[in-house]
Amino acid sequence: xxxxxxxxxxxxLTPPDSLDVSDAVLETTxxxxxxxxIDGFTIAAPWHKLRISExxxxxxxxxxxxxxxxxxxxxxxxxxxxxxxxxxxxxxxLRQQAEHHWRAAFLVAGxxxxxxxxxxxxxxxxxxxxxxxxxxxxxxxAIGRSSIGTLxxxxxxxxxxxxxxxxxxxxxxxxxxxxxxAPNAVRFQIVDGGRIGANAxxxxxxxxxxxxxxxxxxxxxxxIVGVLAHELGHLHYRHGVEKLYRAxxxxxxxxxxxxxxxxxxxxxxxxxxxxxxxxxxxxxREADAYAVRLLRRTGYDPTAFGRLLVRLERExxxxxxxxxxxxxxxxERLDMIQDLAAD
Amino acid sequence: xxxxRQNTPGPWDPAALASAPELKTPGLKKPGLKTQVxxxxxxxxxxxxxxxxxxxxxxxxxxxxGLYGPWATVRTKRYLFGHTRLIGTGxxxxxxxxxxxxxxxxxxxxxxxxAFLPTVxxxxxxxxxxxxxxxxxxxxxxxxxxxxxxxxTTWRGVHFDFTGGMLGAMPWFVLLYLALPxxxxxIYPYIRKRQHAFLINNLKAGGRSFETDPSGFSxxxxxxxxLVVGVVFVLxxxxxxxHFINTQFGDPTTEKSAATLVLLGLASLLPLFSYLSIxxxxxxxxxxxxxxxxxxxxxxxxxxxxxxxxxxxxxxxxLAATLLTLGFFRPVALLRKHRYLVTTMGITLMEPVEGxxxxxxxxxxxxxxxxGNYFGTGVDI
Numbered sequence: 001x002x003x004x005x006x007x008x009x010x011x012x013l014t015p016p017d018s019l020d021v022s023d024a025v026l027e028t029t030x031x032x033x034x035x036x037x038i039d040g041f042t043i044a045a046p047w048h049k050l051r052i053s054e055x056x057x058x059x060x061x062x063x064x065x066x067x068x069x070x071x072x073x074x075x076x077x078x079x080x081x082x083x084x085x086x087x088x089x090x091x092x093x094l095r096q097q098a099e100h101h102w103r104a105a106f107l108v109a110g111x112x113x114x115x116x117x118x119x120x121x122x123x124x125x126x127x128x129x130x131x132x133x134x135x136x137x138x139x140x141x142a143i144g145r146s147s148i149g150t151l152x153x154x155x156x157x158x159x160x161x162x163x164x165x166x167x168x169x170x171x172x173x174x175x176x177x178x179x180x181x182a183p184n185a186v187r188f189q190i191v192d193g194g195r196i197g198a199n200a201x202x203x204x205x206x207x208x209x210x211x212x213x214x215x216x217x218x219x220x221x222x223x224i225v226g227v228l229a230h231e232l233g234h235l236h237y238r239h240g241v242e243k244l245y246r247a248x249x250x251x252x253x254x255x256x257x258x259x260x261x262x263x264x265x266x267x268x269x270x271x272x273x274x275x276x277x278x279x280x281x282x283x284x285r286e287a288d289a290y291a292v293r294l295l296r297r298t299g300y301d302p303t304a305f306g307r308l309l310v311r312l313e314r315e316x317x318x319x320x321x322x323x324x325x326x327x328x329x330x331x332e333r334l335d336m337i338q339d340l341a342a343d
Numbered sequence: 344x345x346x347x348r349q350n351t352p353g354p355w356d357p358a359a360l361a362s363a364p365e366l367k368t369p370g371l372k373k374p375g376l377k378t379q380v381x382x383x384x385x386x387x388x389x390x391x392x393x394x395x396x397x398x399x400x401x402x403x404x405x406x407x408x409g410l411y412g413p414w415a416t417v418r419t420k421r422y423l424f425g426h427t428r429l430i431g432t433g434x435x436x437x438x439x440x441x442x443x444x445x446x447x448x449x450x451x452x453x454x455x456x457x458a459f460l461p462t463v464x465x466x467x468x469x470x471x472x473x474x475x476x477x478x479x480x481x482x483x484x485x486x487x488x489x490x491x492x493x494x495x496t497t498w499r500g501v502h503f504d505f506t507g508g509m510l511g512a513m514p515w516f517v518l519l520y521l522a523l524p525x526x527x528x529x530i531y532p533y534i535r536k537r538q539h540a541f542l543i544n545n546l547k548a549g550g551r552s553f554e555t556d557p558s559g560f561s562x563x564x565x566x567x568x569x570l571v572v573g574v575v576f577v578l579x580x581x582x583x584x585x586h587f588i589n590t591q592f593g594d595p596t597t598e599k600s601a602a603t604l605v606l607l608g609l610a611s612l613l614p615l616f617s618y619l620s621i622x623x624x625x626x627x628x629x630x631x632x633x634x635x636x637x638x639x640x641x642x643x644x645x646x647x648x649x650x651x652x653x654x655x656x657x658x659x660x661x662l663a664a665t666l667l668t669l670g671f672f673r674p675v676a677l678l679r680k681h682r683y684l685v686t687t688m689g690i691t692l693m694e695p696v697e698g699x700x701x702x703x704x705x706x707x708x709x710x711x712x713x714x715g716n717y718f719g720t721g722v723d724i
Contacts, residue, residue, distance in 0.1 A: 012432075
């Protein structure tokens with residue numbers, strides 16, 4: 001593309017008293033660079049006071065002289081040959097290659113795709129786990145208190161038979177004691193599910209919540225106790241805080257990725273919702289495995305709660321694609337639970 | 344005074360100098376009487392190079408866990424500005440990405456602190472702190488972003504600047520919103536007008552001012568027109584589609600195929616799509632009015648001839664295509680919208696342009712601390 005000799009590059013310059021651009025020649029001097037306009041005016045500056053913009057497809061390179069004026073040239077190759085040390089870094093040169101060739105651009109994009117998978121599946125979960133380990137337990141309690149407040153507005157007092165509730169409380173105490181939780185470190189409450197329906201929750205800080213609707217769906221006590229053991233697993237691994245860290249890392253990553261791109265913010269947060277719910281499935285598996293171990297030690301049926309999960313899924317008729325589900329498909333979970341129990 | 348259109352020449356070709364040494368790039372100075380010459384903005388960017396730049400930008404941003412983001416932003420803006428040409432010359436945008444990175448990290452830290460605040464202080468205190476942060480933060484961000492954008496932009500050595508500050512922005516970007524409920528929202532066009540006036544009247548190029556004073560009444564008319572367009576072209580079809588989907592697939596007990604689920608997912612985005620499209624139509628109407636009332640240095644007039652329906656259509660189809668391609672349409676969308684917005688703009692210069700000696704003088708104080716920070720929260724006109 002360049003027709004100029006390596007030591008001279010042609011371009012344009014704005015003369016001092018005009019908004020016109022004049023054709024100009026840019027050449028190296030002993031200590032820097034000099035631009036000479038077609039009308040005879042010149043600007044010169046030593047190397048350290050010059051700034052030349054990076055190479056970018058089809059955009060003129062600007063040569064900034066210290067008095068605030070500047071020249072421009074479309075001769076990318078020429079300017080890089082003329083002033084290699086000012087205009088182009090090794091990184092800039094590589095990037096330029098990638099931006100110039102389709103194949104290289106797609107290669108870089110593919111590598112980034114792999115990196116994205118690694119970031120989501122390895123880096124963020126590991127970092128969130130480390131951060132959760134470093135977090136003082138008081139933070140769990142503080143988070144738990146605000147969640148409990150929200151949950152109280154959505155649920156009501158339990159209508160389950162008080163005798164059954166008392167007996168479940170004693171099952172829970174047995175589980176907690178066997179699991180090695182300090183006395184009063186974990187508490188268990190049965191509520192009317194209201195809007196949250198058949199559900200069981202582990203709230204950071206040591207609360208386990210179970211709804212009447214969940215109890216009504218169960219066919220045996222072992223199924224319920226299994227669910228409680230699963231929730232104790234969440235508390236044991238402190239999944240609540242870890243989830244918060246993951247969500248924070250995810251939204252921070254999205255913010256930095258899309259940063260300031262106004263219109264796309266809404267779409268990004270929608271995408272984040274989809275990803276976040278799929279993002280806790282490994283925690284569910286971890287809690288399942290914990291539950292199986294605990295149930296075996298305490299003498300309850302370790303596979304019962306898996307059957308309850310499959311039944312719940314079938315009754316609610318959920319067939320959402322698995323990406324959107326926070327819990328792994330129940331049949332898969334039941335298979336895994338049975339495998340673990342059989343070991 | 345005679346008015347004529349001048350063809351804008353393409354990018355300057357170095358080979359031309361060799362073949363025609365006497366060639367002089369077409370300029371502005373005309374001898375004799377003062378003449379009004381209209382110059383339309385041209386856009387010379389092409390999709391294939393922009394798409395590759397976007398691919399590399401996105402890839403590097405991912406690999407660096409977002410830290411490259413500011414460099415990507417600057418390169419994208421530089422490409423779009425550089426290919427936006429007035430009289431054949433592109434605009435330069437040469438911000439320091441490190442300043443943007445600093446700004447984003449500060450904003451991220453502030454947001455994170457804000458998220459954890461309610462667990463530390465009482466709810467009332469948190470609410471008060473939040474209100475205070477909005478009162479000061481929003482106008483500060485608006486003025487800082489405008490300053491950053493202007494101070495990093497030049498054209499033929501003419502430097503842009505923005506002189507508005509946080510206190511100047513506060514009434515129009517925060518305080519007047521409090522009056523919205525009491526005026527049943529009727530004050531909104533006036534707020535919008537004052538926001539635009541704030542952004543234009545504080546803008547300078549080469550030390551000369553841009554000035555504008557559109558009537559609040561015309562902004563009110565724009566609002567009505569945008570609402571009518573919204574009801575006819577967006578809301579009514581959206582309701583129809585929503586109703587159709589609801590009657591066909593709304594029964595929660597029936598089995599749904601994956602295709603139906605995608606369809607339902609898209610339908611749930613209709614309100615967002617409608618809002619953004621109507622907003623684009625509104626933006627087009629107000630921008631046309633705003634520019635028709637804007638002058639530079641008292642004598643040069645600005646133009647904007649956007650077709651509001653076309654801008655709305657571009658916005659709607661851009662959103663849908665970006666979503667359906669999982670983001671891979673995004674560079675096409677960006678380029679398409681930018682091209683339409685700038686090629687409908689122009690300026691009528693009173694030539695020969697006077698006061699050039701002063702215009703070209705660089706104000707070193709203004710440029711000493713180029714922009715401070717940038718958070719990417721700039722308000723678009």
